[in-house]
Amino acid sequence: xxxxxxxxxxxxxxxxxxxxxxxxxxxxxxxxxxxxxxxxxxxxxxxxxxxxxxxxxxxxxxxxxxxxxxxxxxxxxxxxxxxxxxxxxxxxxxxxxxxxxxxxxxxxxxxxxxxxxxxxxxxx
Numbered sequence: 001x002x003x004x005x006x007x008x009x010x011x012x013x014x015x016x017x018x019x020x021x022x023x024x025x026x027x028x029x030x031x032x033x034x035x036x037x038x039x040x041x042x043x044x045x046x047x048x049x050x051x052x053x054x055x056x057x058x059x060x061x062x063x064x065x066x067x068x069x070x071x072x073x074x075x076x077x078x079x080x081x082x083x084x085x086x087x088x089x090x091x092x093x094x095x096x097x098x099x100x101x102x103x104x105x106x107x108x109x110x111x112x113x114x115x116x117x118x119x120x121x122x123x124x
Contacts, residue, residue: 002026002113004095009118016085016122022078022095022115030073033098035111036080038091038120045094047106049080058104062088085122092117 008020026032035050049069050058057069068081078095096111105111 002032002097004097004113004115006093006095006115006118009093009120011121011123012085014085014087014122014124017081017083018085018120020080020082020093020095020118020120022080024076024078024095024097026076026097028099029076031099031101033101033104034069034071034078035096035098035106036067036069036078037094037096037108037111038089039094039117040088040091043091045108047108048093050104050106051078052104053101056104058106060106082120085120087122087124090120090122092119 003025005023033052036048037045039045051069051071066084070079094117095115097113098111
């Protein structure tokens with residue numbers, strides 16, 4: 001069983017930065033592809049960024065150049081560094097994991113394990 005716990009959310013002004021963390025309890029953490037998703041009020045959950053077992057990454061267009069996903073396999077932790085935040089980045093952010101490696105997806109259907117979420121609010 002994989003458990004995931006997010007932290008690092010909060011309220012910031014437009015242009016600010018936040019770093020989200022996701023602690024992952026998995027015996028073979030390095031063999032999971034990982035992702036960050038977000039869900040704004042009244043909207044569907046969307047993929048933000050993903051990182052494969054080998055460290056390759058993929059980003060959604062709205063966050064390219066502003067967000068950076070990374071993983072620390074020694075600490076079983078996933079990160080999302082968010083810079084130049086905008087009000088439209090306001091959402092609940094979730095980390096997710098899947099035990100398949102070798103290809104990346106930003107679609108929620110391809111991830112089997114989820115955290116409870118951490119709220120990010122960006123004010124103008």
